[in-house]
Amino acid sequence: MSLYLLSLLLAAGSGIPGLFLRRRGAEVAAGLMTASALAGIGAALGVLAGGPVPSLRLPALALTSPSLLVLDAIAAWFLIPVLLLAACGAWYGVRYWEDAHGHPRWVRLVFGGLTAALILLVAAAHTWLFLLAWEAMAIGAFFLVSTEDRLPETRRAAWIYLVSTHTGTLCLIGAFALLAGVAGTWDLGALPRGFASSRLGTQTFLLFMVGFGLKAGVMPIHIWLPPAHAAAPSHVSALMSGVLIKMGILGMVRLIAWVPDPPLWWGALFLGLGGVSGILGVAFALGQHDLKRLLAYHSIENIGIILLGLGLGLIGKSTSQSALAALGFAGALLHVLNHSLFKGLLFLAGGSVVHATGTRNLERMGGLAKAMPWTSAAFLTGSWAICGLPPLNGFVSEWFIYLGAFRAMAGARWPWSVGVLAALALIGALALACFAKAYGTAFLGTPRTPAAAAAHEAPRMMLLPMAVLAGACVLIGVFPMVIASALDRAIAGLGQALPASSRLAHLPLVTVLALTLALLALGLARWAWAGRRSEPVPAELPTWDCGYAEALPRAQYTASSFADGLVTGARWALFPKVHEAQVQGPFPEPARFESHVPDLVLDRVLDPAFRLGSRGLALLHVFQTGQLPVYLLYVLLTLLFLLIWMVV
Amino acid sequence: MSQALVPALLNLLFRAFVVLLLPPLIPGLITKIKAWMAGRSGPPVLQLYYDLAKLARKQAVFSRTTTWVFLAGPVGTVAALLVASLLIPLGHTAPLLAFEGDVILFAYLLGLGRFLTVLSALDTGSAFEGMGAAREVSFSALAEPALFFGFAALARATGSLSLTPMLQSHGMWTAGHLSGPLMLILAGWGIVFLAENSRIPVDDPNTHLELTMIHEVMVLDHSGRPLALILYGASLKLVVLGALLVDPLLPVLSKGWLNGLAFLGGITLLAVVVGLVESTTARFRMNKVPQFLVAGVLASAFAFLLLLV
Numbered sequence A: 001m002s003l004y005l006l007s008l009l010l011a012a013g014s015g016i017p018g019l020f021l022r023r024r025g026a027e028v029a030a031g032l033m034t035a036s037a038l039a040g041i042g043a044a045l046g047v048l049a050g051g052p053v054p055s056l057r058l059p060a061l062a063l064t065s066p067s068l069l070v071l072d073a074i075a076a077w078f079l080i081p082v083l084l085l086a087a088c089g090a091w092y093g094v095r096y097w098e099d100a101h102g103h104p105r106w107v108r109l110v111f112g113g114l115t116a117a118l119i120l121l122v123a124a125a126h127t128w129l130f131l132l133a134w135e136a137m138a139i140g141a142f143f144l145v146s147t148e149d150r151l152p153e154t155r156r157a158a159w160i161y162l163v164s165t166h167t168g169t170l171c172l173i174g175a176f177a178l179l180a181g182v183a184g185t186w187d188l189g190a191l192p193r194g195f196a197s198s199r200l201g202t203q204t205f206l207l208f209m210v211g212f213g214l215k216a217g218v219m220p221i222h223i224w225l226p227p228a229h230a231a232a233p234s235h236v237s238a239l240m241s242g243v244l245i246k247m248g249i250l251g252m253v254r255l256i257a258w259v260p261d262p263p264l265w266w267g268a269l270f271l272g273l274g275g276v277s278g279i280l281g282v283a284f285a286l287g288q289h290d291l292k293r294l295l296a297y298h299s300i301e302n303i304g305i306i307l308l309g310l311g312l313g314l315i316g317k318s319t320s321q322s323a324l325a326a327l328g329f330a331g332a333l334l335h336v337l338n339h340s341l342f343k344g345l346l347f348l349a350g351g352s353v354v355h356a357t358g359t360r361n362l363e364r365m366g367g368l369a370k371a372m373p374w375t376s377a378a379f380l381t382g383s384w385a386i387c388g389l390p391p392l393n394g395f396v397s398e399w400f401i402y403l404g405a406f407r408a409m410a411g412a413r414w415p416w417s418v419g420v421l422a423a424l425a426l427i428g429a430l431a432l433a434c435f436a437k438a439y440g441t442a443f444l445g446t447p448r449t450p451a452a453a454a455a456h457e458a459p460r461m462m463l464l465p466m467a468v469l470a471g472a473c474v475l476i477g478v479f480p481m482v483i484a485s486a487l488d489r490a491i492a493g494l495g496q497a498l499p500a501s502s503r504l505a506h507l508p509l510v511t512v513l514a515l516t517l518a519l520l521a522l523g524l525a526r527w528a529w530a531g532r533r534s535e536p537v538p539a540e541l542p543t544w545d546c547g548y549a550e551a552l553p554r555a556q557y558t559a560s561s562f563a564d565g566l567v568t569g570a571r572w573a574l575f576p577k578v579h580e581a582q583v584q585g586p587f588p589e590p591a592r593f594e595s596h597v598p599d600l601v602l603d604r605v606l607d608p609a610f611r612l613g614s615r616g617l618a619l620l621h622v623f624q625t626g627q628l629p630v631y632l633l634y635v636l637l638t639l640l641f642l643l644i645w646m647v648v
Numbered sequence B: 001m002s003q004a005l006v007p008a009l010l011n012l013l014f015r016a017f018v019v020l021l022l023p024p025l026i027p028g029l030i031t032k033i034k035a036w037m038a039g040r041s042g043p044p045v046l047q048l049y050y051d052l053a054k055l056a057r058k059q060a061v062f063s064r065t066t067t068w069v070f071l072a073g074p075v076g077t078v079a080a081l082l083v084a085s086l087l088i089p090l091g092h093t094a095p096l097l098a099f100e101g102d103v104i105l106f107a108y109l110l111g112l113g114r115f116l117t118v119l120s121a122l123d124t125g126s127a128f129e130g131m132g133a134a135r136e137v138s139f140s141a142l143a144e145p146a147l148f149f150g151f152a153a154l155a156r157a158t159g160s161l162s163l164t165p166m167l168q169s170h171g172m173w174t175a176g177h178l179s180g181p182l183m184l185i186l187a188g189w190g191i192v193f194l195a196e197n198s199r200i201p202v203d204d205p206n207t208h209l210e211l212t213m214i215h216e217v218m219v220l221d222h223s224g225r226p227l228a229l230i231l232y233g234a235s236l237k238l239v240v241l242g243a244l245l246v247d248p249l250l251p252v253l254s255k256g257w258l259n260g261l262a263f264l265g266g267i268t269l270l271a272v273v274v275g276l277v278e279s280t281t282a283r284f285r286m287n288k289v290p291q292f293l294v295a296g297v298l299a300s301a302f303a304f305l306l307l308l309v
Helices: A002-013 A027-046 A073-096 A104-123 A127-148 A152-183 A199-216 A224-233 A234-244 A246-258 A264-286 A291-318 A322-357 A375-384 A393-410 A415-444 A460-478 A482-494 A507-532 A559-569 A599-621 A628-648 B002-020 B025-037 B047-057 B068-087 B102-122 B129-159 B162-168 B176-196 B224-248 B254-278 B286-308
Strands: A577-580 A594-597
Touching: A002 A073, A027 A073, A027 A104, A027 A234, A027 A322, A027 A482, A073 A104, A073 A246, A073 A322, A073 A460, A073 A482, A104 A127, A104 A234, A104 A246, A127 A152, A127 A234, A127 B224, A152 A199, A152 A224, A199 A246, A224 A234, A224 A291, A224 A375, A224 A599, A234 A246, A234 A322, A234 B025, A246 A291, A246 A322, A264 A291, A264 A415, A291 A393, A291 A415, A291 A599, A322 A375, A322 A393, A322 A482, A322 A559, A322 B162, A375 A393, A375 A415, A375 A460, A393 A415, A393 B129, A393 B224, A415 A482, A415 A559, A415 A599, A415 B102, A415 B129, A415 B286, A460 A482, A460 A507, A460 B176, A482 B224, A507 A599, A507 B068, A507 B224, B002 B068, B002 B224, B002 B254, B025 B047, B025 B068, B025 B224, B047 B224, B068 B102, B068 B224, B102 B129, B102 B162, B102 B224, B129 B176, B129 B286, B176 B224, B176 B286, B224 B254
Parallel strands: none
Antiparallel strands: A577 A594
């Protein structure tokens, strides 16, 4: 426990020395965060290696509870990505968020506080501590999102985030109160049998789903996620997308662990939400031109994949198919880790691009692979992994979920999980399209603007964290055996005795095939490269462009054109907006064409609804005259009305 | 010991022959059939072998726009297809590798090849290649569910999650209640086969207008050995995806070498059928292609539904 507490304190205090140091404050903060990560990951690995489960008891603060903090296998599993991303983000932030952007000390202080809140949250075993840490996390993230509050869109994003996170907290308070009423204690732990199927259990479950779902960004209630991720500094976006939204998943995982007998419809609800989030998440991502918004919608998609895994696991738990439960839970938990690795990597690489070009708009980039070769390689690794392509880590976790779905379907008891298969296949194909678009538009081809042509490679201090995350992606992808036993311990915490790796005796074969693939590719590349033009050429030759003298940068396919076929195909869900001027007459005026995909829920439903609501409420202004006698008259009338009502 | 070793070695040699030497013959066969149907004599059946030998000697030219990603396309596609070919059974011969869930690895290896090809096309910065890349990813988003519904139906019919038992379960064709779903699966996969290999009616490898191409326009800028890899990769894809269609239809024969021969016969027959289809149908307009692919998705989804009753 002391290692864990040390990690907590180091993280919480990492920003404090920087307040008093004239220079090198960022390096000190990053160093402290690294020490915190080493201590915390050490503690977590100890637990996942089968060591004793440390817990903290404070009899003085007993609050009728046996323990405040328990670092069990699930907590340890979630703690590792938190600390890894926090340390990588802190080093990245040293050069990324310098004085030019404003408030670097404040950002470091809050970043440390947010990390500490996350560390506290994963191990919280007491309701009040859980809610306290939850709130600290929400507030910390709000401050970080609103860092650049001089921009109106940032202020808007921060307010939307604050409102939705507090709506979620309200639901959680209600749910925990109901739970405490049943258990008779504020302690978080196993629930009695039969509770889940009762009416009260259903209400609690739904409240939890809204509370945790709002944080995780499940599709109909994801509204805060795209604007907040786009507005926050990139290393903060990496932490938010990588681990903060996973705290919603942590809550759901805890809930599953507490309930011994979940009803079947819980699993079905998870699958439905997962399918909607996954498919619509990636479909909306296809329509974005803003690099960070695009990545944010992909977070929704990946949360969908995780929910699909949890849903399959829940169905396995309800119907006592332990193999199915093991595969579903293992896939979901592994995807939690994997997504934090590759999405962290993508946000950091994307941040470097934004830093270098000064824009988040994909259509103003292009050709960056030449100027930023390492960042480009990092972004490609992240894209490769997030599409679930072998031999990187995304494939391994999606594979578990696929296997679970196949097993559920072949087992004659739940044939409808074929929908999960189809959804995963569609998500995979669309994610591939979307990342081909993002990587291709930003890094390949020729620069579309002077700013993109003048881009420079990110400094080493920013490349190193990306290298660490990319290395982790490759490691888990090529050698999935290394995490197998830790994963088994984590799903054992979900009441799942059967280890998932026992279902996959062939995991080493993945390594063999991955290495074969790499060797083949190297050999072929050598052979093909040896055949390049050897004699000196006067000047390097341009791309052959079907008879045009030379490919113009502006004639390249844009991100919007690339995705147009798919966006138009899905217009029944995306409702893309197109602004085009009519071209008329023999000498037409210059015309503009613009298209974008606004968010379905926020921009199309909530915004108009709230505007209508406030216009309706404005009608009440008639009654607000601002004169005291009139208000006294209202009081009198009310009293009179109450008097009559009581008499009658 | 030696009695087990000799058939295993022969099997290995057979696989090496099918994967490394046979593929360039298939496009040659298809072209020959098309030529005969049109009343021409056509290029020799071995034309692609000559082309590959010529390209391997030629020097490659790289545009100044390109980076290493340009080379990663052809190289990665061929490497991914070669690894995928380790997983696929060739007729009823003994498999090289078969494990639970290799179906998914197989499908995602094909996806890896597509991802790298698309990136290598975007690397040239040409609007035409971007257009082809966009079409490729859009259409494959529909081909993928068709492929997976088919896998799901076969998994349900055979109770297995591995390609070899799924494709080698010879009982399906004769068992009355399974032959209907199998026909639907093969219809769906046939559409996937035509789309993924850029054949008529989805795409025409021989068209001369870049604006109307899908796959060919993505590789306009490749030359020399990278182009040789692309051509070989395309023919290997014909064999690998062709095995999906041919395997379930083959009868089980008593001897290993007879089974191998049956597979070769099946692949040849598939090439003839593709040649006939190409000779007798016209290409779809680009906006009709998604409807064709959706028909494939529906066919394999119906196959799955039939298996539920």
